[in-house]
Amino acid sequence: MNRERTLELPFYLGNNRAMISLGPLSPKKYCTYSCPFCYVHSGFLKYVNLDLEDIKSWLTNNKGKYDIIYISGDTDSFAKPRTQKALDLLESLIAFNVDVLFTTRYVFNEDELLRIKKINEQLSRKGRILFGCVSIAQLSFNHLEPKPIKPPLERIKQLKRFKELGLCSVLAMRPFLPIVPKEEYSEIINLSIGSFDILLGESWYADKDGVLEKQVFKTQPNYKIEFKESPMDFDNNQNIWKVWEGEEIRKFVCKKSEEMGFPFFMRSRPAIEWYRNKKRN
Numbered sequence: 001m002n003r004e005r006t007l008e009l010p011f012y013l014g015n016n017r018a019m020i021s022l023g024p025l026s027p028k029k030y031c032t033y034s035c036p037f038c039y040v041h042s043g044f045l046k047y048v049n050l051d052l053e054d055i056k057s058w059l060t061n062n063k064g065k066y067d068i069i070y071i072s073g074d075t076d077s078f079a080k081p082r083t084q085k086a087l088d089l090l091e092s093l094i095a096f097n098v099d100v101l102f103t104t105r106y107v108f109n110e111d112e113l114l115r116i117k118k119i120n121e122q123l124s125r126k127g128r129i130l131f132g133c134v135s136i137a138q139l140s141f142n143h144l145e146p147k148p149i150k151p152p153l154e155r156i157k158q159l160k161r162f163k164e165l166g167l168c169s170v171l172a173m174r175p176f177l178p179i180v181p182k183e184e185y186s187e188i189i190n191l192s193i194g195s196f197d198i199l200l201g202e203s204w205y206a207d208k209d210g211v212l213e214k215q216v217f218k219t220q221p222n223y224k225i226e227f228k229e230s231p232m233d234f235d236n237n238q239n240i241w242k243v244w245e246g247e248e249i250r251k252f253v254c255k256k257s258e259e260m261g262f263p264f265f266m267r268s269r270p271a272i273e274w275y276r277n278k279k280r281n
C-alpha cells in the first residue's frame with residue numbers, strides 16, 4: 001500500500017539527491033502532459049504541492065543530505081502553465097551551491113532559454129553544473145507523447161540549444177518501450193548526435209493492474225511482453241512494479257555508443273559522476 005507523502009518528506013531524498021517538483025498540476029491531474037507510459041498515472045506517490053518558499057525551506061532543512069537537486073519526479077514542472085514558476089524555482093536553486101538537474105518535454109522560447117543561460121552562468125561561476133535533460137520517447141508513435149507535447153524534432157533542436165548555452169545537454173530517451181523498434185532509437189540518436197553530452201535510457205515501470213500497458217499498447221492491443229517485478233529504487237512508494245528493462249534496446253544503444261563515441265547510461269547517478277570527472281580533468 002502507498003502511504004501519503006508528508007510535509008516533513010514532501011519530495012524524494014535519497015542516493016545523495018533531493019528530487020523536487022512543483023507537485024501535481026491540480027487535484028485531478030498530475031501533469032500538463034499525459035504520456036500513457038508514465039507511472040504518475042498509477043501508484044506513484046504524489047509529491048506535495050508547495051510554494052517556492054516552502055520548497056526552499058525544505059531544501060535548507062535537509063542541506064548536507066544531497067549533492068545535487070533534481071527538478072523532476074512526478075510532473076513536468078516546466079510545462080505550461082507553470083513554466084515561469086519552474087524557472088523561478090530553478091533560479092532559486094543557485095543559492096544552494098550544488099549541481100542542479102532538470103528534466104522536461106517542454107520546448108522553451110528564446111526568452112526562457114536566455115533565463116536558463118543566465119542561471120547556468122551563475123552556477124558555473126560557483127563551479128556547479130546545470131544538467132538540462134530533454135525527454136524523447138519516440139519519433140513515430142505519436143500517442144506515446146501526445147499534444148501539447150511538441151514534436152520530437154523540436155525537442156532535438158532544444159538539446160542543441162542547451163549545448164550552445166553551456167549546459168550539460170542530456171538526451172533522455174526514457175523510458176525504453178517495447179513497441180518502439182530499435183531502428184527508431186537509432187534514428188533519434190542519429191538526428192541528435194553532436195547535440196547532447198550524455199544519453200540516458202531507462203527501464204519502463206508499469207503498474208500491476210495493467211493500466212499503463214493498456215494505454216501504451218492501445219494501437220496493438222494483443223501485444224504481450226514479459227516483465228520482471230521489483231520496487232522502485234528512486235522513490236519511497238512501496239509498490240511492486242512490473243519492470244521492462246528493454247535489454248535488447250540497451251545492448252543496441254550501448255553498441256552504438258561505442259561505435260559513435262558518446263556516453264550512455266541507464267541511470268542518472270553514474271552519468272552525473274562521469275560528467276563531473278570529465279569537468280575536473
Ligand code: SF4
Nearest residue numbers: 031033035038075076
Ligand atoms: S511529461 Fe513526464 S511527468 Fe508528465 S506525464 Fe509525461 S512522463 Fe509523466
